Amino acid sequence: MPIPDLAMISAALTALKAGGEATKTTIDLYKTLQENGKDDDLSELRAISAQLSEGLFKARAANLEVQNQLLELQATAQAQNEFDATKSKYFIYRTPFGNSIWKLKEGEDTTQFHEFICPNCLVSKRDFYALQLNQSQNVVVCDSCQQPFRLKTAERPPKQTYSGARRR
Incomplete structure (x- = not known):
């Protein structure tokens, strides 16, 4: 069983963090636009929202990959522990x-x-x-x-x- 790539896990975690920050930025921008009541800015908000939704989708996919690799890593560690226990x-x-x-x-x-x-x-x-x-x-x-x-x-x-x- 291959050991998960730590660089990939790190990149996925960075993407998750960026996705969370993007979500917060979107919410803040939406609140600001609602408070100012400018209808012209709503089309810009929709375009930004679509880009952020795509980014969030990619972040979720990366999160799933990280979870799968962590499960593989846990299974590898468990198998090694069982092997070592029997060998002892x-x-x-x-x-x-x-x-x-x-x-x-x-x-x-x-x-x-x-x-x-x-x-x-x-x-x-x-x-x-x-x-x-x-x-x-x-x-x-x-x-x-x-x-x-x-x-x-x-x-x-x-x-x-x-x-x-x-x-x-």
């Missing part, structure tokens, strides 16, 4: 094999959150994809990018000793 439930875990993955902190609810999170997808997609355990290979694999992460070093088979015949 994890820590970077270094596996014995040397891989770094995100692991759920002790005491967090494992029914609502995945135990392991893919570090690649967290950075590139800004989303929390579970790593599924494959016990036979001692690895976890990302649901999304299919990247495997080794949890344990491969154990070597025990050394075999030679128990052959004695040498003479």
